[in-house]
Amino acid sequence: xxxxxxxxxxxxxxxxxxxxxxxxxxxxxxxxxxxxxxxxxxxxxxxxxxxxxxxxxxxxxxxxxxxxxxxxxxxxxxxxxxxxxxxxxxxxxxxxxxxxxxxxxxxxxxxxxxxxxxxxxxxxxxxxxxxxxxxxxxxxxxxxxxxxxxxxxxxxxxxxxxxxxxxxxxxxxxxxxxxxxxxxxxxxxxxxxxxxxxxxxxxxxxxxxxxxxxxxxxxxxxxxxxxxxxxxxxxxxxxxxxxxxxxxxxxxxxxxxxxxxxxxxxxxxxxxxxxxxxxxxxxxxxxxxxxxxxxxxxxxxxxxxxxxxxxxxxxxxxxxxxxxxxx
Ligand code: ADP
Ligand code: MG
Numbered sequence: 046x047x048x049x050x051x052x053x054x055x056x057x058x059x060x061x062x063x064x065x066x067x068x069x070x071x072x073x074x075x076x077x078x079x080x081x082x083x084x085x086x087x088x089x090x091x092x093x094x095x096x097x098x099x100x101x102x103x104x105x106x107x108x109x110x111x112x113x114x115x116x117x118x119x120x121x122x123x124x125x126x127x128x129x130x131x132x133x134x135x136x137x138x139x140x141x142x143x144x145x146x147x148x149x150x151x152x153x154x155x156x157x158x159x160x161x162x163x164x165x166x167x168x169x170x171x172x173x174x175x176x177x178x179x180x181x182x183x184x185x186x187x188x189x190x191x192x193x194x195x196x197x198x199x200x201x202x203x204x205x206x207x208x209x210x211x212x213x214x215x216x217x218x219x220x221x222x223x224x225x226x227x228x229x230x231x232x233x234x235x236x237x238x239x240x241x242x243x244x245x246x247x248x249x250x251x252x253x254x255x256x257x258x259x260x261x262x263x264x265x266x267x268x269x270x271x272x273x274x275x276x277x278x279x280x281x282x283x284x285x286x287x288x289x290x291x292x293x294x295x296x297x298x299x300x301x302x303x304x305x306x307x308x309x310x311x312x313x314x315x316x317x318x319x320x321x322x323x324x325x326x327x328x329x330x331x332x333x334x335x336x337x338x339x340x341x342x343x344x345x346x347x348x349x350x351x352x353x354x355x356x357x358x359x360x361x362x363x364x365x366x367x368x369x370x371x372x
Pocket of ligand 1: 067071075099101108114116117130131132133134135137138181
């Protein structure tokens with residue numbers, strides 16, 4: 046199983062930031078209200094994610110580390126309408142096949158936490174008691190220690206950490222109701238409390254994408270035919286127009302999609318933003334059955350069941366918002 050897991054890891058775990066992505070998604074799925082991310086040496090030495098979510102039962106701990114064991118979907122039908130971030134049951138076994146992984150978890154009301162350690166080779170897991178609070182902690186050490194070829198492809202600690210920071214910022218905009226803390230080598234890089242009020246939401250947005258975006262952005266709110274689009278788009282007065290300021294979420298999942306960026310670009314071009322890269326933070330909400338999230342192992346891409354519908358909807362929503370804002 047280790048070899049199979051390592052092959053799967055090749056698709057899911059490209060670099061430290063991919064580990065962080067999978068573990069934070071698991072925290073979201075566990076209904077966490079707070080996610081703490083500690084990273085050492087760009088994540089090459091250590092990544093630790095702790096959440097205050099529902100936790101894992103003692104007897105389910107070994108299962109969580111087994112391939113294709115997911116508690117999130119039970120049937121093919123469920124796969125057609127995935128509402129959770131995870132569903133492949135691949136992340137933990139993949140990570141544990143290319144790193145030293147410790148999983149500690151405590152269910153509310155349980156008298157102590159339980160811990161399993163895996164290095165991808167064992168078939169029997171030792172489960173020991175631990176003193177952790179409610180929720181789950183996953184610690185990942187020495188990423189790619191046993192796959193030197195993969196480790197060679199990693200960049201400097203600084204670069205790897207910047208990938209992590211970018212990712213955490215993007216994820217922080219996918220769930221305003223969750224608090225995030227990010228530390229690198231003991232230094233606090235990001236500390237965001239759950240945001241509920243308009244002012245708190247704006248504050249988080251400003252912290253993540255910058256004050257000037259907020260000042261030069263137009264709020265978007267549009268729904269039709271069961272689809273809804275909300276968020277912000279940058280006005281031409283916003284000078285920093287770069288592709289790294291394009292955030293698009295489908296049912297709270299950050300994705301990249303050619304059709305989406307094309308529809309947005311078209312709407313911009315049509316109204317007033319000739320030749321510029323649009324800047325946006327947008328949230329599309331739709332029935333999970335209308336989108337296939339199982340199109341990419343790292344779940345970075347989705348496939349819309351009716352892409353024409355999505356394209357036209359996005360174009361219409363943005364065209365309208367931009368045209369109204371036109372001086
Ligand atoms: P998936 O997310 O696709 O189900 P993973 O390998 O990421 O697969 O996780 C395997 C299982 O472990 C999950 O289905 C879930 O039951 C459990 N799990 C993982 N992380 C957490 C967490 N932070 N809190 C609660 N349960 C978790
Ligand atoms: Mg997962």
